[in-house]
Amino acid sequence: MKLEKNLRLYQEVIDPPMTQAELDNINSAQFDFAQTLGLKLTYCAKDRLEGELTVEQRHLQPTGIANGGVYCVIGETLASLAAVAACGKPAVGMSNYTDLLGSVREGETIRAVAKPVHVGKRTHLWRVEMSAGGRLAAVTNLKLMVMDS
Template sequence: MTEQQTRPPTSMADLSAEQINEISKGTFADLIGLRVTEAGPDRVCGEWTVTPQLHQPAGIQNGGVLCTVVETLASTGGSAWYGERGVVVGVNNSTDFLRAVREGTLTAEATPLHRGGMQQLWQVVVTDEGGRKIAHGQVRLQNLPHRA
């Protein structure tokens, strides 16, 4: 094994999509079936399958699932970018629901709009299997540097 394979990750920037999915087992993101498919400081992608367990009483996917995906992917990307400098926390999540979904696999892509010393702003676009926009969200993240 190489040093890279044996050395434990020191920050989110060091984690692969597979490692993120592994450490997410048992979390809320895992409960909704979110799988990170690509992870890095400039882009994070994920997918999940809409099932009846994720529906609201009207028989469509609950908006809370979309908000969770938006928050999770933006925070993952923001954490990967901020790296060993500290941690990031979400301070605002604004998600617009554009199209109702009852079933199928949805994908989401998070990309940064702004990355500053104290805050970041990420956008997340959710699409269905036909490429139609299902939701669009923005998450503002606070960068919390480690104390010296």
């Protein structure tokens, strides 16, 4: 896969943090679901990831606010990348628990920060807080299993 060839990701622990060129490489990949949605990675290191997504009409649910699934996807994607960045190996999500705490409207930007809760040899737990306009909108807790390479 092209992404894996070009990047430290999946090959080593991300320390020091990704350069802007590395972030641009990930953000320009076309095949990934996160990119389909417009999620941009803005910071990536072994102990913290950050990303953002500006809500457009295509992210809305019928009542005019962002579909709750948007937060789940942001949390899933950032936490999955975070686990890989922290251990240098592939990791698969086992469960995604997302609390939906506020609503976000078209034009607002959701800023997300992923931090580790538990980084073990076989499993990880990452917590992703998502805010817009200074208000907490959602929190994802993603549990992952590290795959032996």
